[in-house]
Amino acid sequence: MKTGLDGKVALVTGGSRGIGRAVVARLVDEGARVVVVARKPEALEATCRELGEAVVGHATNVADEAGARAAIALALARFGRLDVLVNNVSTNPYFGPLMQIDRERAERTVQVNQWGTVLWTQLAWQAYMAEHGGRVVNVSSIGGLMPEPNIGWYNGTKAAIIQLTRQMAQELGPKVTVNCVAPGVIRTDMSKAIWQRHEQAIAARVPAARIGEPDDIAGAVVFFASDQARYVTGQTLVVDGGATLGQGMVPG
Ligand SMILES: NC(=O)c1ccc[n+]([C@@H]2O[C@H](COP(=O)([O-])OP(=O)(O)OC[C@H]3O[C@@H](n4cnc5c(N)ncnc54)[C@H](OP(=O)(O)O)[C@@H]3O)[C@@H](O)[C@H]2O)c1
Known part of the structure; x- marks a missing residue:
């Protein structure tokens, strides 16, 4: 399958670890050059070193507008173009019921996930x-499609990303396609508290019989970034090993 990504330039937010890093590695494999964004310079530098000359890092918080402008300017100055944007960063600073969330963490979550x-x-x-x-490829979550205990506010922002994908697809066509990937539980730092405690229980409930790995998501992101998805826009692809299929109402 030809992706058409050879010689293209991508920018991946949150590309120093986890899902974003797997996306960067796949894009590099396809011949793209990539600007990687994250806050902490150490992990960023390590990623750039490991993935080679096609990758350059820029340290900023995605909610920082000056930092965002500088990252995009870096892509254009260094590589001369910007064909693919992967909005992969999200934050989840609050774990608990919606009725107890404080305004500071609520606003920070919206700033990073939705506004970012x-x-x-x-x-x-x-x-x-x-x-x-x-x-443009956005990263949401299966939590944007259904309620889950304790991460309701974060899930609200992930639902917003699915709807913003549709809105932006309508506004930015025909020049730009905008699509979205909604992962299930993936083995990264962000979800460590979940899979460290519940990996086997989750695997037992999922048709794929395992939790996801970052590269499972990277394939879907690269598809949306590729020529193969040229007639697809406004869509969200669930990549969760079948976790959201449900069991239906009739006992087996
Ligand atoms: N893991 C899962 O089970 C799962 C499930 C559904 C959806 N997702 C979604 O997948 C995406 C990636 O998550 P992940 O699990 O790969 O996370 P991760 O392993 O924790 O990696 C997060 C990446 O984003 C960077 N980052 C975090 N906050 C940032 C900020 N405010 N500004 C700039 N960079 C920031 C991190 O680097 P620094 O810390 O150095 O900034 C790191 O590179 C998120 O949108 C998440 O909601 C994940």
Whole structure:
């Protein structure tokens, strides 16, 4: 399958670890050059070193507009184009019932997850994609599709990302496609508290009989970034090993 990514330039937020890092590695395999964004320079530098010359890092918080502008300017200055934006960062600073969340953490979650997704897309659009076209791939979660205990506010922002994907697909066509991937439980630092305690119980309930690995998600992101998805926009692909299929109402 030809992805058409050879020679293209991508920017991946949250690309120093976890799902984002797996996406960067796949994009590099396909011949793309990549700007990787994360806050902590150490992990960022290690990722750039390990993945080679095609990868350059930029340290910033995605909620920082000046940092976002600088990252996009870096892609254009270093590589001369920006074909693919992967809005992969989300934060989840609060674990507990919605009735007890405080305003500070509620606003921080929205700033990073929801506003961050729109801000980076706006800036990529203005700086390059409105004229030259491009691909935007957002990362939501199966939590954006159904209620789960204790992560209701985060899940609300993940639901918003699914809807923002549709809205932006409508606004940015035909130049730019905007699609979204909704992972299930994936073995990364972010979900460590869940899979360290519940890996076997989750595997027992999922048709794929295991939790996901970061590279399971990277394939779906690369598909949306590729020529193969040229006629797909506004869509969310659930990549969860079948976790959200449910069991139906009739006992087996
Ligand atoms: N893991 C799962 O089970 C799962 C399930 C469903 C959806 N997702 C979604 O998948 C995406 C990636 O999650 P992950 O599990 O791969 O997370 P992860 O392993 O914790 O990695 C997060 C990455 O984002 C960076 N980052 C975090 N906050 C940032 C910020 N405010 N500004 C800039 N960079 C930031 C981190 O580096 P620094 O810490 O250095 O900034 C790191 O590179 C998220 O949108 C998450 O909601 C994950």
